[in-house]
Amino acid sequence: MVQITFVEPSGNQIDIDVSDGWSLMQAAIANGVDGIVAECGGSCVCATCHVYVDPDRAGELPQPGEEELELLEEVKAERRPTSRLSCQIKATPALAGLKVAIPECQT
Amino acid sequence: MSGDAPHVVIVGAGQAGLQAAETLRSAGFDGRVTLIGDEPHPPYQRPPLSKAWLTGGIDGGQLTLRDPGALARKDITLRTGARVVALDSAARQLHLSDGTRLGYTGLVLATGATPRTLPGSIAANGAVRVLRSRDDASAIAQSLQRCRDDGLPLVVIGGGFIGLEVAASARKLGIDVTILEAAPRLLERALPAELSAWYANLHRTRGADLVLGARIARIDGAADGRATVHLADGRTLHAGLVVAGIGVTPNDALARAAGIACDNGIIVDDCGRTSAPNITAAGDCTVRRLPDGGTVRLESVQNAIEQGRAAAHALLGEARPFAATPWFWSDQYDIKLQIAGLSRGADNRAVRGDMTDTSFSIFHYRGTQLIAVDSINSARDHMLSRQLIAAGISPTHAQIADLAFNLASLRPKAM
Ligand SMILES: Cc1cc2nc3c(=O)[nH]c(=O)nc-3n(C[C@H](O)[C@H](O)[C@H](O)COP(=O)(O)OP(=O)(O)OC[C@H]3O[C@@H](n4cnc5c(N)ncnc54)[C@H](O)[C@@H]3O)c2cc1C
Numbered sequence: 001m002v003q004i005t006f007v008e009p010s011g012n013q014i015d016i017d018v019s020d021g022w023s024l025m026q027a028a029i030a031n032g033v034d035g036i037v038a039e040c041g042g043s044c045v046c047a048t049c050h051v052y053v054d055p056d057r058a059g060e061l062p063q064p065g066e067e068e069l070e071l072l073e074e075v076k077a078e079r080r081p082t083s084r085l086s087c088q089i090k091a092t093p094a095l096a097g098l099k100v101a102i103p104e105c106q107t
Numbered sequence: 108m109s110g111d112a113p114h115v116v117i118v119g120a121g122q123a124g125l126q127a128a129e130t131l132r133s134a135g136f137d138g139r140v141t142l143i144g145d146e147p148h149p150p151y152q153r154p155p156l157s158k159a160w161l162t163g164g165i166d167g168g169q170l171t172l173r174d175p176g177a178l179a180r181k182d183i184t185l186r187t188g189a190r191v192v193a194l195d196s197a198a199r200q201l202h203l204s205d206g207t208r209l210g211y212t213g214l215v216l217a218t219g220a221t222p223r224t225l226p227g228s229i230a231a232n233g234a235v236r237v238l239r240s241r242d243d244a245s246a247i248a249q250s251l252q253r254c255r256d257d258g259l260p261l262v263v264i265g266g267g268f269i270g271l272e273v274a275a276s277a278r279k280l281g282i283d284v285t286i287l288e289a290a291p292r293l294l295e296r297a298l299p300a301e302l303s304a305w306y307a308n309l310h311r312t313r314g315a316d317l318v319l320g321a322r323i324a325r326i327d328g329a330a331d332g333r334a335t336v337h338l339a340d341g342r343t344l345h346a347g348l349v350v351a352g353i354g355v356t357p358n359d360a361l362a363r364a365a366g367i368a369c370d371n372g373i374i375v376d377d378c379g380r381t382s383a384p385n386i387t388a389a390g391d392c393t394v395r396r397l398p399d400g401g402t403v404r405l406e407s408v409q410n411a412i413e414q415g416r417a418a419a420h421a422l423l424g425e426a427r428p429f430a431a432t433p434w435f436w437s438d439q440y441d442i443k444l445q446i447a448g449l450s451r452g453a454d455n456r457a458v459r460g461d462m463t464d465t466s467f468s469i470f471h472y473r474g475t476q477l478i479a480v481d482s483i484n485s486a487r488d489h490m491l492s493r494q495l496i497a498a499g500i501s502p503t504h505a506q507i508a509d510l511a512f513n514l515a516s517l518r519p520k521a522m
Pocket residue numbers: 118119120121122123124143144145146152153154155156157189190191192217218219220238239240269358361389390391392405406407408409411434435436437438
């Protein structure tokens with residue numbers, strides 16, 4: 001388990017214990033975090049699980065793969081250097097305490 | 108909603124029902140919300156059941172759409188393992204399988220669909236499995252393990268999306284697979300002939316046996332799940348498991364018995380309204396009446412979400428038509444297909460990229476109007492296509508064929 005902080009579009013913060021190997025998207029939807037739609041359930045084809053990773057720690061994450069980079073071009077909200085698809089980020093102990101913010105819109 | 112305290116009941120705790128319940132809350136409804144489902148599980152995702160779930164890529168928890176606690180925090184009462192057996196729309200009451208009754212002031216029907224089965228004259232009860240629920244998928248996953256351990260093949264009946272995804276998952280596990288399709292090509296209702304041929308080639312290249320135009324005479328089952336499939340041409344196939352993916356029937360029985368208009372699905376308008384006041388419907392159980400009098404029945408996550416939303420708003424008296432471009436995806440092996448729009452009625456096509464490759468898109472037109480796009484491993488083409496179709500923007504065939512042309516330059520400017 002690693003603790004991840006999700007910041008909902010309203011600014012509300014929720015700390016969630018995410019099991020190792022789960023994606024941040026899976027933990028967020030199971031816990032009813034607002035603002036993650038995840039239409040494709042993690043197949044990396046919908047771009048509705050967009051998050052902004054804490055800028056100070058973005059570099060600690062494994063780099064996005066080709067499919068994720070392609071889809072990041074198509075996110076609905078503003079794309080920033082810290083933009084990631086939360087279904088492609090797997091929880092590992094190294095991510096403990098990470099904070100991710102959810103944009104205003106996904107579709 | 109007269110005298111009674113506002114209480115919206117949603118029948119069916121799947122993708123559409125969950126969306127309706129949460130939309131009621133996010134739209135500010137502060138009456139009671141009850142979400143009733145007959146499965147033992149809280150709302151979960153079905154798409155992985157034929158994909159990652161079968162190959163052991165994920166655990167049960169990872170299928171969860173909402174934990175019961177998350178629903179409780181939104182003041183949504185979840186009742187699992189409860190089946191609605193009758194709807195009395197005059198008394199605004201539901202009859203549950205445990206004999207109790209539940210009153211409502213507004214109702215959403217989100218009952219999903221049931222897989223079709225082979226006629227009893229062909230297959231004895233239990234010889235063939237279908238895949239809809241998490242429990243179906245667990246049973247299939249177990250049988251696949253046994254197929255692998257004992258070196259027994261899988262026979263898939265039906266070359267539609269679910270059948271082909273199960274076939275691909277089994278091949279990934281190293282299991283021999285035969286796919287039997289009655290039609291002359293795979294995915295006949297969803298894809299153009301050239302893509303059907305492309306998928307046939309894909310499955311054959313990955314080692315699956317594919318029989319097109321297959322006629323099944325009889326299937327003999329044994330108690331342990333093994334079965335023998337007899338084809339009309341005299342061939343016999345011994346299988347460790349037979350799975351049929353031959354389409355679904357919408358669950359509209361409750362509505363029909365209550366006198367709500369149905370036609371192979373509960374008829375809804377583009378806001379999810381049924382023929383009965385205070386009753387809306389969403390997801391796989393519906394068929395949508397189009398303005399031109401035709402109907403369209405979609406079975407997709409996006410449709411369940413969009414209709415679930417619309418059905419909730421409609422109960423609150425707000426018309427929020429479902430207008431987004433329909434889309435769907437299917438994962439087989441390492442190939443991701445995405446379909447944008449509905450290609451029914453297309454009369455010409457253009458290909459972007461090279462069909463001998465593993466990344467390209469087929470653009471479907473009616474006249475000069477772009478109506479649908481099938482993308483293979485091209486998520487970007489797909490996302491752009493949805494926007495172009497929604498905005499009524501049609502690239503020319505020359506622009507499609509020219510890979511140097513940037514399709515994104517046609518994208519409608521954000522307002
Ligand atoms: C194996 C599989 C793979 C799929 N893959 C994809 C894919 O890749 N992409 C895609 O877009 N779509 C896919 N789909 C389709 C998608 O999952 C469905 O379109 C979606 O789940 C429909 O949601 P729904 O809420 O309408 O129905 P469901 O999710 O079926 O929910 C309906 C629920 O209502 C319950 N119910 C029915 N009657 C009653 C009653 N009388 N009382 C109480 N409860 C009742 C049912 O048991 C069920 O739990 C797939 C489906 C399956 C089965």
